[in-house]
Amino acid sequence: xxxxxxxxxxxxxxxxxxxxxxxxxxxxxxxxxxxxxxxxxxxxxxxxxxxxxxxxxxxxxxxxxxxxxxxxxxxxxxxxxxxxxxxxxxxxxxxxxxxxxxxxxxxxxxxxxxxxxxxxxxxxxxxxxxxxxxxxxxxxxxxxxxxxxxxxxxxxxxxxxxxxxxxxxxxxxxxxxxxxxxxxxxxxxxxxxxxxxxxxxxxxxxxxxxxxxxxxxxxxxxxxxxxxxxxxxxxxxxxxxxxxxxxxxxxxxxxxxxxxxxxxxxxxxxxxxxxxxxxxxxxxxxxxxxxxxxxxxxxxxxxxxxxxxxxxxxxxxxxxxxxxxxxxxxxxxxxxxxxxxxxxxxxxxxxxxxxxxxxxxxxxxxxxxxxxxxxxxxxxxxxxxxxxxxxx
Ligand SMILES: *Cc1c(COP(=O)(O)O)cnc(C)c1O
Numbered sequence: 500x501x502x503x504x505x506x507x508x509x510x511x512x513x514x515x516x517x518x519x520x521x522x523x524x525x526x527x528x529x530x531x532x533x534x535x536x537x538x539x540x541x542x543x544x545x546x547x548x549x550x551x552x553x554x555x556x557x558x559x560x561x562x563x564x565x566x567x568x569x570x571x572x573x574x575x576x577x578x579x580x581x582x583x584x585x586x587x588x589x590x591x592x593x594x595x596x597x598x599x600x601x602x603x604x605x606x607x608x609x610x611x612x613x614x615x616x617x618x619x620x621x622x623x624x625x626x627x628x629x630x631x632x633x634x635x636x637x638x639x640x641x642x643x644x645x646x647x648x649x650x651x652x653x654x655x656x657x658x659x660x661x662x663x664x665x666x667x668x669x670x671x672x673x674x675x676x677x678x679x680x681x682x683x684x685x686x687x688x689x690x691x692x693x694x695x696x697x698x699x700x701x702x703x704x705x706x707x708x709x710x711x712x713x714x715x716x717x718x719x720x721x722x723x724x725x726x727x728x729x730x731x732x733x734x735x736x737x738x739x740x741x742x743x744x745x746x747x748x749x750x751x752x753x754x755x756x757x758x759x760x761x762x763x764x765x766x767x768x769x770x771x772x773x774x775x776x777x778x779x780x781x782x783x784x785x786x787x788x789x790x791x792x793x794x795x796x797x798x799x800x801x802x803x804x805x806x807x808x809x810x811x812x813x814x815x816x817x818x819x820x821x822x823x824x825x826x827x828x829x830x831x832x833x834x835x836x837x838x839x840x841x842x843x844x845x846x847x848x849x850x851x852x853x854x855x856x857x858x859x860x861x862x863x864x865x866x867x868x869x870x871x872x873x874x875x876x877x878x879x880x881x882x883x884x885x886x887x888x889x890x891x
Contacts (some may be wrong), residue, residue, distance in 0.1 A: 517829060517850075528553035529742070531868040532838035535845050540878055543863045548712050548820060549785075549792040550868030551742030564705035564777030572770045577759070584776040591783045592747050596718055596735075597727050602671040602748050604764055605771055605777075607707045607736030608634040610746030613762030614732060615674070616642040618701060618754075624668040626654065626660055626700075628686070629816075635674055644672070651679075654690040654746055671698070677706035677720035678713065681854050681862065683821030685713070688724050696729075703732035708782050711782075713741025714788040716749045724726060741782040743838050744769045796820055799874060806878050809859045811891035822851075822866040823879070825858070826890065832859035835884055842880035 513519040513630040527534040529552035533542045539820045541629045551557055564584065572582055585603060611692065615638035621627055623644040630651045647664055650656035656671065659728040665671055673695050688704060694703040706713070706720045714722030717740060721730050732754055737745040748758060759765060783865045785792070790874070800820035807814055813825040829850030836848040839861070850859040863877070885891040 510511060513725060514787065516702070517833065518852075521828065525844075531870065531873050533845060535840075538843075539841050540840065541873055541880075542866075543844060543877060544863055545866065546708070546739035547709065547742055547866055547868065548796055548864075549717070549742065549783065550712075550738040550866055551740065551782050551792075553779075554742065554785070556785060557742060557778045560767060560781035561774035563841045564773050566669055568773045568777075571772050573656050574769060575767060576770050580587040580774070581770070582776070584773060584780070585770050589747075590778050591780060593749060595783050596624075596733065596749045598749040599609040599731065599752040600750070602755045602762070602765065603737075603770065603776075604746035604748070604762070605732065605768060606744065607705070607746040608637075609768070610639040610734045610748050611635050611705060612641060613638075613738070613757065613758060613764045614703065614734060614748055615639050615644075615672070616763070617671045617758055617761040618703075618732070619644040619670055622662060622669040625746035626657055626673045630679050630681070631674065631676050632680065632705060632707070635676070638652075639674070644668075651685065652686055652687055654694060657691065658694050660696065663699070665698060665700075666769055671700040672703060673700050674703045674705070676708075677704045678708035678819050680708050682815055682820060682823055683819040683858075684815030685709075685720065685723075685818045686732070688720055688726060691721065692726055692729050692834065698835075701731045702729075703729055703734065705734040707734070707736040707739060708819065708821065710735035710737075710788065711792070712796065715784050717793045735828050737779045737782065744775050745779055753769040777778075789828040792867045796865065799867060799869050800865040800885065802827070802871070803863070803874050806874075807881065808880050810885065812881065814858070819883055822865060824861040824863060826860055827857055829859040831890075832861055833890065835861055835888060835890070838884040838887065842881040842883060844877055846877075 523535050525533050529545055531546045561736050589601045611634040618643050621643040625639045625644045625646050627648050629648045639891040647660050649660050704829050711717035713720050733749045735747045737743045804814050815823045815825050832848035839846050849862050
């Protein structure tokens with residue numbers, strides 16, 4: 500017996516249940532097509548919504564910044580000073596999103612870990628959508644506050660929970676994903692805001708999949724619903740549509756100021772590197788210059804979804820470019836994904852526990868980087884595999 504035997508047993512269990520995570524290796528830049536495990540395939544997997552991950556303007560901005568400012572920030576910002584690039588990025592993000600202020604973090608994940616414990620603690624309560632992202636759940640746990648889940652996107656359930664529980668706590672926070680990444684549906688933010696107002700509760704939305712996607716020119720879910728100045732905290736990421744890396748919290752100046760004092764991943768961990776920050780700035784330039792990429796993303800998504808429905812597939816409740824192809828059993832979804840790969844299409848199966856039992860699916864991520872020809876190739880492969888496996 501060795502002291503790591505239990506880990507081997509756990510891994511064997513995962514493999515037996517078909518839940519072991521085998522990670523494919525990508526040998527090319529991100530784009531509509533990828534080299535995956537040595538094979539050229541159509542990419543239906545990435546969060547590279549606008550094709551910015553390998554955009555020449557962004558690559559050039561990163562390269563130039565290294566020549567003048569070097570590579571790493573070399574220390575935590577609050578201890579050894581912050582670089583002009585990071586300050587500029589926060590100003591530009593605040594202006595882009597039309598909020599008073601913004602603060603950046605290493606990732607969207609750490610943005611949530613920073614924000615929730617800074618706003619609520621042991622004597623407080625968090626009302627959290629049942630399908631919220633793992634980083635929200637972890638941030639909520641870290642805060643020590645009581646976590647009360649409400650039914651997914653169900654404002655009545657939210658209000659019921661508030662009525663029953665609010666009076667037992669000092670302060671409260673309502674938190675929801677903006678776009679839910681597995682189904683592509685959008686949180687009913689105007690109705691959630693009404694409830695937050697009625698009970699005077701802080702409102703936080705994690706717009707990781709809405710940043711660069713929803714709203715005018717990709718300004719996010721708050722812009723999409725015209726709720727400017729009403730949502731207290733907007734979390735976002737620069738790792739998805741922005742094509743780079745980094746998290747952001749945008750909102751009221753007083754909250755951003757507090758996160759500079761109390762956001763632990765800000766106080767105890769270094770910032771993103773110089774080229775990351777420069778690349779994010781270049782992404783904002785592109786988004787502010789033109790809505791063309793965002794428009795292309797949405798027209799691609801509309802076309803792909805319509806054609807999939809015509810073929811006879813069920814694309815669930817998606818309202819965004821995230822397109823789930825509902826298949827039911829995890830084994831079927833996995834086989835479907837393997838067959839697609841044989842046909843030159845890279846699209847991953849998603850099953851329990853990421854989604855509920857019996858709700859396994861293939862998730863297609865549409866991008867502005869796809870041409871109509873790419874989408875047609877994908878549709879053809881889906882049609883062929885769907886017929887072979889008796890799905891359509
Ligand atoms: C992807 C995602 C994150 C994490 O963002 P990273 O920048 O990759 O850490 C956080 N929240 C939600 C809702 C996400 O979809």
